[in-house]
Amino acid sequence: MTSRSAGRDGAAAVASETAATDREQPRQRVIEAAADLLAREGRDAVTTRAVAVAAGVQPPAIYRLFGDKDGLLAAVAEYGFARFLATKHLDPDPRDHIEDLRAGWDLAVEFGLANPALYTLMYSEPASRTSAAFKAGMEILMGRIRRLAAGGRLRVGEDLAITLIHATARGAVLTWLTLPEDRRDPALLTTLRESMIAAVTTEEPAVQDPGPAGAARALRATLPEQTALSGAEQQLLREWLDRLAADG
Template sequence: MTSRARGTDDATTVESVAATGREQTRQRVIEAAIDLLTRGGRDAVTTRAVADAAGLQPPAIYRLFGDKDGLLDAVAEHGFAAFLATKHVDPDPPDPIEDLRAGWDVAVEFGLANPALYTLMYTEPVGTSSAAFKAGMEILMGRIRRLAAGGWLRVDEELAAQIIHATARGAVLTWLSLREERRNPALLTTLRESMVAAVTNQQPAVRDAGPAGAARALRAALPEQTTLSSAEQDLLREWLNRLAADG
């Protein structure tokens, strides 16, 4: 090995060690901020307090996160990643509606177990830009697509996602806003079942899951609709016949 090659390898090793050390320090600061947030709320998370708790000087916070808002964004992202880790994904659940209920319960339970962190996650604008938040929403959309494929979905997929997400977030934030003696578990159950009733059918609209079953169901209902012209109905019927034949 030439001296130049050895020098390059040594420089790469030094950079790797430095990056690892920086990430470890960054994680220590995030954990210190979460501890302060949990014990004292958002106002307790000052750059000086976090630096002291992490054993650093305040300027280190600015080098790592830019400013306090950057630190809070990192804390929220950490929260979304922790939430994502609690989610169970079954690509073929035996009962997609029970799977929906279970996913909703997991979201609410995480919020109730981490009230200060959850409040930060869902009351700051960082939420929708979080990579972990987006991954979590993909899991939710997978559940919704399975409901749709089985003929269980009552509303549009995007609206279903909004209802599910909004009811879970509303349930947690409402519960946390109540005094201890006013917290009735029936509130959470009722909100969950209201969500299920709003986004799913009591019986599947499609008897057989999959494109062929959906095509047969739509073909059967086609004569009752008046939105399409006769020519458009004929074309759609031809497409549906092809899809139905594949089943």
């Protein structure tokens, strides 16, 4: 490649990046204007005309950038998940896994109470569950659940645990927001959180020895008590568990 052609390629790359930035700036400005209107005046105030005025763009730009109002609301919901994700802190090795779960639940509820209109939109838009920020947040929660499971502290299956955590957090926020201010008792939030903790975790580890070997030994000991597997299936599983237990 000659220096001249390399220079042309470099210039083209810079021009492409500049064009992408130029497109992103008005898009982000519109999203932030819509989020601000949503927070101050509610969902009904988020019209394409009002958002265009607030963002300093022409109304046709809204349709060019988002397709329609539903597309704009989906983008605002994604913006909400990104903001929520930015508040999360993942400790890869917390000293107390149950306290780590409590802290994560509290953080989710606090975000919802501080951003009621945005939070409601986030969980009412069907497309929100496919957003990158939502998936990243779910990965953090799944990490917490897997650490609990690995430590023998998970009472239910991982999928059910995640559902219970989400259901109690959303229920806490939405119930709190519907109550008159004089009936908003903080004990409601604490009780819901501790009910979730009791449903999802165990007070003592189900497996005393951490790691696969301890779990294998615990499961190996309970095999004779279960009837879900056939004799041949039990024998095969027993061989696998013996091999895992021996590695410990």
